[in-house]
Amino acid sequence: MKALLIVDVQYDFLPGGALAVPNGNHIIEGINDIVERFEIVVATQDWHPDGHFSFASSHEGKHPFEELEIEDGKHQTLWPDHCVQGSKGAEISHDLDTNAIQAVIRKGMDPQIDSYSGFYDNFRKRNTGLSGYLKExxxxxxxxxxxxADYCVFYTIMDAKREGFDTFFLEDLTRPIDHKGYAKARLIMENEGIELINSKNIQ
Incomplete structure (x- = not known):
């Protein structure tokens, strides 16, 4: 059975938002055009508490987009405050056909751990319940x-593959923050056997 997963189409990631993805609003019409072709439609929602560890404002002297070294040699990119629980920026865009969405999976709720993937936090300590829902x-x-494309979509796709789903990346219905980072992510996805397709070619 086919499922559509819509990752983080929230106001803070759209033009005018706290962490706006360039031209992020351009994908919404295309997503609305395809939702009726899927038996299952799920969305993820970044949902951070105030003072989240990933916010630059939580670290004295640090600025957005700096790297912070954390445990075991891992690094955390520091972000502007975004998608704070209950804020307008955290809302899923009202331009999206939300009537078609059957479940919303929230992520990034642990104050100390970021969560790019819709399946797990970045340390893979907790799952969000997305895999269980889809398999059920x-x-x-x-x-x-x-x-x-180069962050939450990429990490979600990689975890989807690990969870055993036949995974397809709708490349025309995403936008990256950084094109160099996206080029690297795209190559990794191709090497992992992820199918990169245009939404016009959905079978």
Whole structure:
């Protein structure tokens, strides 16, 4: 069974938002055009508490987009405050056909751990319940779109593959924050056997 996963189409990732993805709003019409072709439609929602560890404002003297070294040699990119629980910026865009969305999976709620993927936090300590939901609904083929291509979409796609779904990346229905980072992510996805397709070619 085919499922569509819409990643983080929230106001803070759209033009005018706290962490706006360039031209992120351009994908919404295309997503609305395809939702009726799927038996299952799920969205993820970044949902951070105030003072989240990933916010530059939580670290004295640090600025957005700086790297912070954390445990075991891992690094955390520091972000502007974004998608704070209950804020307008955290809302899923009202321009999206939200009536088609059957479940919303929230992520990034642990104050100390970021969560790019819709499946797990960045340390893979906790799952979000997304995999269980999709498997319970008997989803086999997962088509992924949303924001941002080089971060949350990329990590979600990689985890979807690990979770055993036949995974398709709807490349026309995403936008990256950084084009160099996206080029690297794209190559990794291709090497992992992820199918990169245009939404016009959905089977």
């Amino acid at each position: 609904r008997q989803a086999t083929d997962l088509y992924v779109c949303g924001l941002a």
